[in-house]
Amino acid sequence: MENVKLENIEKKTSPFVWGIMIILPFLLFFVSLFLGRYMIDPGVVLKILLNKIPGINFAQTWEQTAETVVISVRFPRAVMAALVGAGLSMSGAAFQGMFQNPLVSPYVLGVSAGASFGAALGLLLSWPTWMVQIVAFGFGIFAVALTYLMAHLYKTTPILMLVLSGMVVSAFFQAMVSLVKFAADDEDKLPAITFWLMGSIGKVGLNDLAPSAIPMIIAMAVLYAIRWRLNVLSMGEREAEALGVNTERVKLIVIITTTLISSLTVSLCGIIGWVGQVIPHFCRMIVGPNHKALIPATIFVGASYIIVIDNLCRLVSITEIPIGILTSVVGAPVFAYLLRKTKGGWA
């Protein structure tokens, strides 16, 4: 038999393109550590970072402020930006495959509405930040659980029922957010709630990183591991079952992992919209529809995208722009362009 290898049959993305995709987030990550109103020499940033590795010891020639800015402010922020971008993009791709629909976002099952309500409630009652985050996270999970249970029919959860239940749950929690806003005093709490909902990665400190990053990375690893099954699932539930896929199990795993990712994101950084739609669509244009390649691509491109957007948020004006505004301002027209270009197809 002649050389029957997939790479000889399918059109493959060149290693060069993959190389750029993989290197880019690391490069942007580094850039965002020295860029800012307090400019730090890239060489110094490198030394500060290397100094944190045991066994390496550069003499400190820089101001202590530089170290504080890099390690306590910019580093956690950039890590979070990368994780949020990768996580939301990956979740979006997984949901779009599962729902067989390019317009689906990671928030379709109500996680953002639920988490928004939790956060708004916490802010209304003047709880400390960590409690607001936990309550937001809890309500995000609760909302999706509610959607899932509502969609559950005779031991199955049909895709259509999931979407419709998600709409109902989202609408309900959005109404609850409005209620909380209405009750909030407009001097102090209403702006706090409004700003929180617009989103910011700036609140993330070094101490927040581990408890949020670890579950996110685990969830992403699970999604990554089942990425080939997403291909089969995207052929439709009936087909997938005929091919021996336990669709209920795969759907549940996808829902749990994406909910974990998006609920953590919303509870820490507010609502960051459009990423989950734009990035997977864009990645399909580069690497094709096969989830085997698409999922890794969304990780790198999504991370790069949010790092760039977050840098814009803190750099383009004197006061920081909420990230949710920028992702929508950039995301909506980009998505419109991608839709036009792919003629509503799947790239």
Next chain:
Amino acid sequence: MSDEIMVKVENATFSYGKKTVWENLNLEVKRGECLSLLGPNGCGKTTLLNCISGSNPLTAGNIKLLGKEVADYEIGEKAKRLGYVFQEHSAPFPYSSIEVVRMGRTPHLGFFGSPDEKDTELAYSIMEDLGIAHLAGESYTQISGGERQLVLIARTLCQQPDIVLFDEPTSHLDFKNQALVLRNIKKLSESGMTIIMTSHFPNHVWHVGDRVAMMGYDGIIADGKVDEVMTEENLSKTYGVPVRIFEGKSGDKRTRFCDPDLD
């Protein structure tokens, strides 16, 4: 053909809510048999296939695949035994055709697994057998309906099942593609595969298959060898219109075909 019973339907009844589709239906298919199911729209042919595949649970009675109750199969285990080529199909993503064929390997993979080179080789050789190797790299959404049907057949063969169900494999296809699909089903049957297919074209039964079962609105009307069951009487009864059978000859080729009598 051996005497091993691959599919056994016993006293099966299926209803949607209060509406009974068929009652007390009995059917046995032996290894290597190729059974065509004929019948008018809405008589429950596809429903029967869905029950055999286990996706529609019976209201009463039972269905066994290789001696084991269909409901007792673990889903992956069942997919190694039984393949199902569906009739209508939406194609959401433009995967390459060989990737679609490779999906047939799913029941043979671990939960976190994906097909390897051996699977790709198997998929490719199956596509060669079906004469569609040239489509391997083509996007599944860009090929014609007949080609897509052949890709789906290839995918089902990639499962390496013992039994294949076809739900109207030639509907929506033009003349050439009908011939192509039928020829491949015939080849498959000759290689010893156990096949059950539904069809809206009684004429195809003479081309493919050794056995035919005719279904009316009250279950099976006639079941047996093609030459014995394909009579004007049975066909007329099944479809509820007078049907004539004609014999024809072209060169040294003799054939039979039927046609409804419109007068």
